[in-house]
Amino acid sequence: MSETKKDPSIWQGFKAFLMRGNVVDLAVAVVIGAAFTNIVNSVVKGIINPVIGTIGTQNLDSYSSCIKGPCTGTGDSATGVRLLWGSVLGATLTFVITAAVVYFLMVLPMAKYLARMEARRKAKEGTQEVLEVTELEVLKEIRDAIVAQRGAGPMDR
Numbered sequence: 001m002s003e004t005k006k007d008p009s010i011w012q013g014f015k016a017f018l019m020r021g022n023v024v025d026l027a028v029a030v031v032i033g034a035a036f037t038n039i040v041n042s043v044v045k046g047i048i049n050p051v052i053g054t055i056g057t058q059n060l061d062s063y064s065s066c067i068k069g070p071c072t073g074t075g076d077s078a079t080g081v082r083l084l085w086g087s088v089l090g091a092t093l094t095f096v097i098t099a100a101v102v103y104f105l106m107v108l109p110m111a112k113y114l115a116r117m118e119a120r121r122k123a124k125e126g127t128q129e130v131l132e133v134t135e136l137e138v139l140k141e142i143r144d145a146i147v148a149q150r151g152a153g154p155m156d157r
Contacts, residue, residue, distance in 0.1 A: 040098045048093055060090035 017023065049060060063086025064071075071080035 036098070036102075040094055040101065043097060044090065044094050048097070049090075060086040060093075062086055063089065 052060065061084065064082040064084045066080050066082055068081035071078070071082050073079055
């Protein structure tokens, strides 16, 4: 009997966890990031690698250094110990490009938008405070005028 009471609370807690904004935002970010990875990989393979290819080869994976020779062959038939620094360079370029695009196309515009909205909110609150203070001053003046018309001073109350 007590277990049936626990089950709804567990499910309700799980539902509340899933519906929190940060969990949903994270899920959206992961999906968008996965889709965006294809675009970045295409840019690296279609633009960056050919530019680097003008210096050497278009395939960065082929850049390596032999640290224990003799380094011959490729794949399973390779001998020696190689540092595949071209693969690391390609992954680093992909990361830097991804980070730059995310920053300049998503983070920076969102930060500017939020700052603008905060400035508008503060300006709106500032005007409301000025209006409230002005109303209070006007009401005090009206009170003083009524008291003066009656012939009694403000201290005679």
